[in-house]
Amino acid sequence: MFVDILFLSKMPQTLSSDEHTKAREAIMIHVRKVVPKALIVAVITGLYMFFQVFGEIQDTGPTLFQILLGIKATLGLWLGLRGVNQVFFGIQPWVFTSHLFPFTLVVIIILLSQFMYL
Template identity: 55%
Template sequence: MQKSLSEEKYKEVRSYFAKLTRAIVPKALVVAVISGIYLFHISFGNLPPDYNFSSFQILLSLKAVLGLWLGLRGVLQVFFGIQPFVFKGHRLPFILVIMIIFLSQIMYSV
């Protein structure tokens, strides 16, 4: 896109997408975190003390913890301006998203 547009038009289009992203992403983060917490509660609910988790439930819980961490990190950054203390870059969240995708594929085959 940068090669086909003039410098001025490219900056205009880029700023439009930045404004659109800033308007949509925070609301999507909140919906993702709340729906994830609700689905986690529905999936596991009240378990008896002698209950053994299936491999699917183990993978689901691992995926839920990773997703919850990513969602809470995003909500804290966007709405409260709290920057993460340890992982300030984008590499770890990207790796966690890739891990969630792989876990989804593994869950499909289990």
């Protein structure tokens, strides 16, 4: 869906319906090969960073940074587990089967990253 929005939205204007379908599938073949592996690398490096950066929780409670990092880690782990299940085990998601929800989580993770250092 994200690829459609950015790159493929203007193709129907210049290509026939059949050409558009073929071009879209050619691009999506490469996207399907790269994205899952990149997602797994992101999750593994995220876990490493989480354990390196989180730090100790003080007596006063977790800091804003720690709270936001925990939220980001939870969302990232959900995305990672979803990706691993789909790619390696062929298990399709039971809930939130659309690509819109994972894309929304990625946007939320990016926004949380911006607020972490305020």
